[in-house]
Amino acid sequence: xxxxxxxxxxxxxxxxxxxxxxxxxxxxxxxxxxxxxxxxxxxxxxxxxxxxxxxxxxxxxxxxxxxxxxxxxxxxxxxxxxxxxxxxxxxxxxxxxxxxxxxxxxxxxxxxxxxxxxxxxxxxxxxxxxxxxx
Amino acid sequence: xxxxxxxxxxxxxxxxxxxxxxxxxxxxxxxxxxxxxxxxxxxxxxxxxxxxxxxxxxxxxxxxxxxxxxxxxxxxxxxxxxxxxxxxxxxxxxxxxxxxxxxxxxxxxxxxxxxxxxxxxxxxxxxxxxxxxxxxxxxxxxxxxxxxxxxxxxxxxxxxxxxxxxx
Numbered sequence: 001x002x003x004x005x006x007x008x009x010x011x012x013x014x015x016x017x018x019x020x021x022x023x024x025x026x027x028x029x030x031x032x033x034x035x036x037x038x039x040x041x042x043x044x045x046x047x048x049x050x051x052x053x054x055x056x057x058x059x060x061x062x063x064x065x066x067x068x069x070x071x072x073x074x075x076x077x078x079x080x081x082x083x084x085x086x087x088x089x090x091x092x093x094x095x096x097x098x099x100x101x102x103x104x105x106x107x108x109x110x111x112x113x114x115x116x117x118x119x120x121x122x123x124x125x126x127x128x129x130x131x132x133x134x
Numbered sequence: 135x136x137x138x139x140x141x142x143x144x145x146x147x148x149x150x151x152x153x154x155x156x157x158x159x160x161x162x163x164x165x166x167x168x169x170x171x172x173x174x175x176x177x178x179x180x181x182x183x184x185x186x187x188x189x190x191x192x193x194x195x196x197x198x199x200x201x202x203x204x205x206x207x208x209x210x211x212x213x214x215x216x217x218x219x220x221x222x223x224x225x226x227x228x229x230x231x232x233x234x235x236x237x238x239x240x241x242x243x244x245x246x247x248x249x250x251x252x253x254x255x256x257x258x259x260x261x262x263x264x265x266x267x268x269x270x271x272x273x274x275x276x277x278x279x280x281x282x283x284x285x286x287x288x289x290x291x292x293x294x295x296x297x298x299x300x301x
Contacts, residue, residue, distance in 0.1 A: 009294055010262055012301060016240040017263040021137045023237060028150065032136045035158035043165035 135177075136161065139184055142259045145244050146188045152195075156187040181260055181274035189252075239301065246296040250289055253277075257285035258293070 106113075136157055143153035160183045168179050247255050253275070260271045261282065271286075272279045 020240045039161035039165040043169040
């Protein structure tokens with residue numbers, strides 16, 4: 001009973017509401033039509049802007065990532081450059097060679113001097129051999 | 135949809151101009167922000183924006199009334215403008231008494247609705263008059279479905295008590 005009367009009440013309220021829609025005056029209806037047209041126009045004129053905005057975030061993030069990556073690479077390269085040779089403990093002899101320009105030619109011909117020394121050591125034996133045979 | 139939205143806004147605001155502004159602004163906001171959303175999401179989004187606009191308007195009105203009452207409570211002529219278009223005869227040619235009879239039930243309902251607390255009125259307007267389901271009503275009101283049922287139950291109870299003699 002209570003449910004029925006409530007259903008009747010709600011039905012009557014809805015019917016009265018729907019009837020009131022037909023009683024809207026033409027001025028209100030005209031303004032509502034204009035409002036709808038403006039809304040449709042704004043919706044159709046905004047998609048490009050919307051898409052541009054939707055692309056802006058990932059594009060911006062990509063640019064930031066690229067800049068960060070390039071900066072990282074540059075920084076890494078700067079830090080991994082071989083240091084200028086510096087005279088420390090074990091290579092003081094090398095520094096002396098490098099700094100002493102006069103001795104450079106001698107060190108360059110070191111192999112020749114070693115070969116010459118071997119030749120001089122072996123020369124008497126070969127000479128004596130030649131003499132015995134001759 | 136905009137006609138029903140207008141009537142709902144009008145019942146909440148009790149002013150056709152404010153209701154028109156609220157509906158117009160709501161349609162623009164919906165088109166600008168949510169045109170890309172699926173169509174079935176539009177009604178709750180639309181009514182959520184509309185309810186927000188209605189609350190904004192009520193808040194502004196409250197502030198304005200306070201200011202007016204602070205400065206002596208003199209009513210401005212703009213508060214009650216005489217609109218010649220509204221006063222003009224109905225273009226559909228309906229007899230004024232017929233209109234009055236047809237609108238009497240609705241007028242009583244509007245008056246009773248105006249006396250309800252805001253949330254109860256919102257629940258009744260959206261769920262019963264607009265016909266949104268409970269889930270969409272909850273989305274529109276920004277509350278849980280349980281709250282919608284509670285507000286609606288209280289609204290129906292109050293309205294039936296108020297309108298019982300007239301309906």
